[in-house]
Amino acid sequence: MKISLITELDSFDQVKERWNSLVDNDPYSTVFQRHEFIKSWWKAFGGSSELMILVVSDKGGRIMAAAPLMLSRRYENLLPQRVVTLIGSDNWAADYSVFPFDPDFPEAARMIFDWLNIHRETWDQIVIKNVPGKALSLKGLEEYFSLWHYPVCRNRLQDAPTILFNKLEDPEKILRKKSLVRHFNYFKRNGELNFTEVSEACLIKPFMEDFFSQHIERRRAAGDKSQFLQKSQREFYYSMLTEFDGSGILKFSVVTFNDQPIAFHFGFQYKLRYYWYKPTFNPALSKHSPGEVLLRFLIQSALEKDLREFDFGAGSEKFKYRFANHIRKLDELRIIDSAIAYAAFCGRAGLRQVRSWLLGRESN
Template identity: 35%
Template sequence: MHIKHIVDVSKLPLSNKEWNELVSQNETNTLFQTYEWFSSWYKTFSDTNDLCFPVVYDGETPIGFAPLALSKKSNKSITLQLIGYNNADYLDFITPTQKHDAVNLIFDYLLESVENWDRIILNNIPYTSSTSGLIEDACKRHNLHYLKNKSIRCPYLQIEGRQEEVDKLLNKYSNKRPLNYFRRQGELEYRLLTDEEIEKHLPEFFSQHIRRWADTPSPSLFNNPINQQFYINLTQQLVDTDWLHFSVLELDGKAISYHYGFDYDGKYYWYKPSFNIDYSTRSPGSLLIRFLIQSAMQHNRQELDFTIGNEAFKKRFTNKVRNNVNLQIFRKSRTFWIHKALQHTGKLKRRFFE
């Protein structure tokens, strides 16, 4: 078993089919691990991220890889992160076979042969993946400091085997009230956008999201054109797959809510919603979730994964919770102690104001 380090995207030794075959066997297998996601993200953000892509070989055959990027921050420190770090809800190494040896080989290579990094940030690794435990063991073996947060909540609605429970949830008065209101206003239709319609609807989706968050402490990510471009690139990559689930809720033909999400490996994934703020008091976003759940049931999907975030609205529509793990590995002890102090201060602030 050996490593080849790829720094030029044109030299990747895997076709998109070979890449996705490895992903399909991986412990973490979501759309965020696919070649289409990687390609879209790197095409969009390569100006500020250098590829750092260790590929594990068994003889002449690639059996795994770590899709990483070197990101230079304004304070001149250089961070090594999994590609998609600012957009993906689930991240991981792609090491479906001989995982213990593959992860250790990757980590040793990053430590001994990749010199220009100060910190490795591995965020949003599912708690069910063995990767975080293997990385912790490797840190201890090399006497490296690390910080770990394993409380990143990922609520989801399990549908498979619990259809009766989901029906009761949908029939709660609080969840039916938006449906009753909008049906009285006109013709209500929820539908999946066709490939031909998506290009027309993306600008309205962006506009809705920008208006929705304009007067809040967290302005829309779509204020930055590069984030709009990422969604455009991702859409173009996914248009030939069945994985993009971009749906719209319309009242008399006018879009009152959108959801840009995914349909992958028997599950729906909640990713980016928007709604027309003219109807904000009538909960168009909640109504869209209702239709999304009904669609998942009709198509025999196992679950609707609401991905990372513990927003209050998710509690109304979910029945289980997973967790992600965040890891930070430090090359220098001084940097570790600075970040540990900052983390402790942040916890104290949250405790004081809660």
């Protein structure tokens, strides 16, 4: 096996099929590790950062492990730092962060860890957000750098509630929850209520500006600012339309009432799992909860497709717990190659560990 460093987007495009094949077959990888998502994010937000994508391949060119990384220069605790992060996790766009790898070849993931260790003069910190607790590749990364006496900090960030349908005796009971039925019936009684789901970019694009506007109005009504006020965020979503087009993974949903859109959802369906990603609804109708009507339609659709899971994704919003029957725990993993930075990050509690860290590093 050999390891390669990709620093240009064109080179990343050349490995798209082999990359996605690895992600498809890795049980821990999610839609956020797909080439389409990574490329879309990079085009919108990469800016002055540097691509640092690592790929481990066998003699036949099959990718055995990968790390979609980037290098950014920024200040952390008032210190200038060179920070390696997983593409998509820096601004919370990716709900889950893992290194895709073939579990039958753990040595391939080890080659990525070795590369990062050997090239430690190029970075000061590795910071990965939204790490699922059971992600083997990131657990391996944590254990590897701990053995090399790097300061490793792992902190709980947030929950990721989900519905595992196979763990429910009667999955359709969710659809009969009083609040969902009440709001659904209100619209059914008072007009024509319809739900449409599409995957083709040409069918989604005509709705995008209304989708953005509705989200902006919804957040304004809540006393907040929508992410879609930023041009880069709108570009990110348009890019995903283009990149995922033809894959069937991107799912855009529209709920109409009397032929007027009252709710939208921009999500994904991948590996028998539906991803609740970006919902919005008309705030003028909030009294009748069009968001819950949308949710009922989406869960019903997932059940009709015989999906295994309806994933609410990262975030601890209260409504998710009303429906979820399983909670994933998401962490931040931080590996630091600077005693000063470690002390600044951990405060006084970390100062005692700096001396033992330095002694350990000197012995290796």
